Amino acid sequence: MIKLQKIAKSFIGDEIETVAIDGMDLTIDKGEFLSILGPSGCGKSTLLNVLGMLDTVNSGEFHFLNHQVATLGEAQRAKLRKQHLGFIFQNFNLIDELTVEQNIELPLYYQKVAKSERKARVEAVLKRVDISHRRHHLPAKLSGGQQQRVAIARAIITEPDLILADEPTGNLDSNNSAQVMALLQQLNREGATIVMVTHAPEHISYGTRAIELLDGKIISDQSISEQSISDESISDQGITAELQEVSCG
Numbered sequence: 001m002i003k004l005q006k007i008a009k010s011f012i013g014d015e016i017e018t019v020a021i022d023g024m025d026l027t028i029d030k031g032e033f034l035s036i037l038g039p040s041g042c043g044k045s046t047l048l049n050v051l052g053m054l055d056t057v058n059s060g061e062f063h064f065l066n067h068q069v070a071t072l073g074e075a076q077r078a079k080l081r082k083q084h085l086g087f088i089f090q091n092f093n094l095i096d097e098l099t100v101e102q103n104i105e106l107p108l109y110y111q112k113v114a115k116s117e118r119k120a121r122v123e124a125v126l127k128r129v130d131i132s133h134r135r136h137h138l139p140a141k142l143s144g145g146q147q148q149r150v151a152i153a154r155a156i157i158t159e160p161d162l163i164l165a166d167e168p169t170g171n172l173d174s175n176n177s178a179q180v181m182a183l184l185q186q187l188n189r190e191g192a193t194i195v196m197v198t199h200a201p202e203h204i205s206y207g208t209r210a211i212e213l214l215d216g217k218i219i220s221d222q223s224i225s226e227q228s229i230s231d232e233s234i235s236d237q238g239i240t241a242e243l244q245e246v247s248c249g
């Protein structure tokens with residue numbers, strides 16, 4: 001689904017160049033649930049912004065489905081974003097003045113989907129994330145976990161090829177975090193491809209693969225299976241412990 005080849009991205013400010021992504025190669029297949037970890041400033045958000053076509057690269061190739069994204073202009077990238085991507089953010093990014101169901105409906109409205117179909121799809125997604133009982137509430141009346149479930153519903157309602165999640169549990173307590181991660185895992189098991197930036201090494205076990213970045217480069221790339229997670233937690237010296245150390249940065 002995605003192929004990055006020798007991608008480089010730097011920022012220039014006050015005559016100082018900061019290299020955020022340093023010649024990165026990365027392939028992501030349909031159906032993966034990839035976690036991206038690493039210390040602060042290692043390039044996680046920049047990579048997610050590149051994958052989300054919110055930011056351009058300085059050099060390298062970026063293939064998404066059948067498109068060569070690096071050569072596309074802003075309007076074409078915006079079209080691809082709207083058609084194929086769903087975003088989930090740490091601070092939910094819901095619209096305060098709209099109810100739960102209006103927030104969820106919005107992407108379909110922008111896609112000019114007919115009203116009757118919008119209603120049917122909102123209904124199904126409300127059930128899917130178990131928030132039907134709060135459909136007429138404004139976001140401020142919901143808990144953080146409920147707000148993130150609404151944001152997930154809004155991200156999946158267009159049936160995107162790829163869901164990008166930027167620290168989706170960053171503002172949640174452990175109970176709500178576990179619920180949101182279980183929902184993302186379930187969506188992945190039903191076929192969704194997910195790329196998630198996280199500071200929580202314990203959450204990689206919900207995914208199928210974890211990469212660790214340092215200074216804009218991938219320094220480890222691991223397949224995650226339920227078996228490997230339980231083995232590693234027993235040995236206490238595997239990826240979970242290692243990543244815990246790295247993410248403290």
Ligand SMILES: Nc1ncnc2c1ncn2[C@@H]1O[C@H](COP(=O)(O)OP(=O)(O)OP(=O)(O)O)[C@@H](O)[C@H]1O
Pocket residue numbers: 011012013018019020038039040041042043044045046047
């Ligand atoms: N708009 C920008 N202008 C200048 N430098 C930037 C910009 N965005 C990111 N950087 C720099 O690029 C590097 C990578 O930043 P990035 O935000 O991708 O890191 P991160 O791993 O997501 O960090 P965090 O975990 O703290 O969110 C950092 O050195 C950062 O200061």
